[in-house]
Amino acid sequence: MPENPHHGSSDRLALVGKQVDRRLLLPVSPAADDGKDDNGAAAVINLWGQLKIPDPFVWSHAETMVSSERELDAPVVDVGAAMRGGDDDCGAGIRRAAELVSGACSSHGLFQVTGHGLDPALARAALDGAAAFFRLPLATKQRASRAPGNVTGYTAAHADRFTANLPWKETLSFGHRDRRTSGSHVVVDYFTSTLGSDFKPLGVVYQNYCNAMKEVSLAIMEVIGVSLGVGRSYYRDFFADGSSIMRCNYYPPCPEPERTLGTGPHCDPSALTVLLQDGDVDGLQVLVDGEWRTVRPRPGALVVSIGDTFMALSNGRYRSCLHRAVVHRERERRSLVFFLCPREDRVVRPPPRLLLAVAAREQQQEQPRRRYPDFTWADLARFTQRHYRADAGTLDAFARWLGAAPTCAAATSAASQSPDKAHETV
Numbered sequence: 001m002p003e004n005p006h007h008g009s010s011d012r013l014a015l016v017g018k019q020v021d022r023r024l025l026l027p028v029s030p031a032a033d034d035g036k037d038d039n040g041a042a043a044v045i046n047l048w049g050q051l052k053i054p055d056p057f058v059w060s061h062a063e064t065m066v067s068s069e070r071e072l073d074a075p076v077v078d079v080g081a082a083m084r085g086g087d088d089d090c091g092a093g094i095r096r097a098a099e100l101v102s103g104a105c106s107s108h109g110l111f112q113v114t115g116h117g118l119d120p121a122l123a124r125a126a127l128d129g130a131a132a133f134f135r136l137p138l139a140t141k142q143r144a145s146r147a148p149g150n151v152t153g154y155t156a157a158h159a160d161r162f163t164a165n166l167p168w169k170e171t172l173s174f175g176h177r178d179r180r181t182s183g184s185h186v187v188v189d190y191f192t193s194t195l196g197s198d199f200k201p202l203g204v205v206y207q208n209y210c211n212a213m214k215e216v217s218l219a220i221m222e223v224i225g226v227s228l229g230v231g232r233s234y235y236r237d238f239f240a241d242g243s244s245i246m247r248c249n250y251y252p253p254c255p256e257p258e259r260t261l262g263t264g265p266h267c268d269p270s271a272l273t274v275l276l277q278d279g280d281v282d283g284l285q286v287l288v289d290g291e292w293r294t295v296r297p298r299p300g301a302l303v304v305s306i307g308d309t310f311m312a313l314s315n316g317r318y319r320s321c322l323h324r325a326v327v328h329r330e331r332e333r334r335s336l337v338f339f340l341c342p343r344e345d346r347v348v349r350p351p352p353r354l355l356l357a358v359a360a361r362e363q364q365q366e367q368p369r370r371r372y373p374d375f376t377w378a379d380l381a382r383f384t385q386r387h388y389r390a391d392a393g394t395l396d397a398f399a400r401w402l403g404a405a406p407t408c409a410a411a412t413s414a415a416s417q418s419p420d421k422a423h424e425t426v
């Protein structure tokens with residue numbers, strides 16, 4: 001049986017009918033919980049050991065379409081040269097990396113990286129910290145409950161936001177800002193202010209982990225800049241003062257894994273995603289030629305994928321990666337995800353140099369047509385939290401929405417400076 005301590009802690013069974021009582025939908029019921037809310041009413045149903053999943057977790061056949069047996073063909077890119085920052089081999093290391101990145105990003109938008117310098121002990125502490133967090137009693141996790149309209153916080157199955165196609169997962173998300181603009185404690189402060197001072201050590205782990213992910217992301221941006229012919233610093237500088245999002249995902253074992261999903265098919269709205277899979281439990285899949293292909297966990301490697309914001313920044317040259325996460329009958333799974341985002345109010349538009357380079361390559365007098373309108377990350381983040389559930393078509397839907405309601409978008413672009421507020425809706 002799975003190593004989860006919640007297993008077998010209750011035999012209560014939810015009868016979820018048409019009326020969705022979201023208190024009954026949480027795929028969690030730690031042994032330490034008595035399953036009652038403050039008024040003594042049954043608050044949480046234990047899905048562990050159940051034979052069927054409740055209806056709101058059932059996804060359509062089109063979305064749960066079975067995975068092919070094939071592994072995703074994605075390059076493993078050594079970003080050591082970019083991490084070291086120097087020109088130690090006259091830039092050959094970065095150029096080699098750029099070539100691999102270019103191939104992957106022009107096709108499906110995903111590659112893996114080594115040479116990233118992430119301390120394995122820090123990676124272990126972050127993964128173990130997530131395991132420990134999700135094992136806590138529900139009431140403790142709920143101290144960090146996501147506020148409506150906010151991307152950060154704890155959620156179980158997103159049952160506070162949606163009533164159908166619920167994902168079989170729990171998540172904890174928080175904001176990260178560059179040290180130079182926010183001081184060095186934004187993540188620690190999040191943990192202590194929402195969960196209590198006992199959580200300071202965990203906050204320190206995630207602060208360090210996010211700082212490391214930011215460094216890796218900026219190094220990857222250098223490689224991507226070289227690959228697109230705009231130089232090493234353009235995209236690095238663009239994202240240096242950004243406010244990113246870190247998310248810990250926990251996927252419990254599921255009695256009917258073929259009828260639901262841990263995370264539905266989607267492109268990340270953010271710019272670049274750096275993901276760490278725990279152990280050898282796979283689950284991440286990418287759609288290629290109509291088939292879902294598995295991204296096998298590689299010990300020591302980080303999974304990197306292009307998101308909608310970067311697709312717009314590259315005028316569509318690099319593809320936002322269409323992916324999903326499946327769940328398993330017997331095994332639980334964890335992933336740590338760092339979503340690199342620009343500063344909330346920075347205008348997302350492709351660099352003139354990229355447009356000129358395309359025109360020169362295609363021997364045209366005029367620059368290529370802009371594929372997406374200007375927008376800010378604050379607008380897109382708010383769109384996904386308030387108007388549209390992120391999926392495979394977010395960027396197109398967002399562009400249409402901007403076109404239909406330009407004043408609305410302009411009104412939301414004056415974003416707050418605090419990382420949490422940055423993801424609030426108005």
Ligand SMILES: C=C1C[C@]23C[C@H]1CC[C@H]2[C@]1(C)CCC[C@@](C)(C(=O)O)[C@H]1[C@@H]3C(=O)O
Pocket residue numbers: 151158167245263264266267268269270339381384385389390391
């Ligand atoms: C801006 C964001 C919205 C989501 C979290 C970040 C980046 C990825 C988005 C998400 C994971 C895409 C799939 C659907 C989603 C609802 C989820 O399953 O968590 C998305 C996130 C969200 O809106 O919270």
Ligand SMILES: O=C(O)CCC(=O)C(=O)O
Pocket residue numbers: 247249263268275283284323324325334335337
């Ligand atoms: O857990 C995974 O492997 C993927 C999660 C994901 O796609 C996301 O959180 O955006």
Ligand SMILES: [Fe+2]
Pocket residue numbers: 266267268273323
């Ligand atoms: Fe994703």
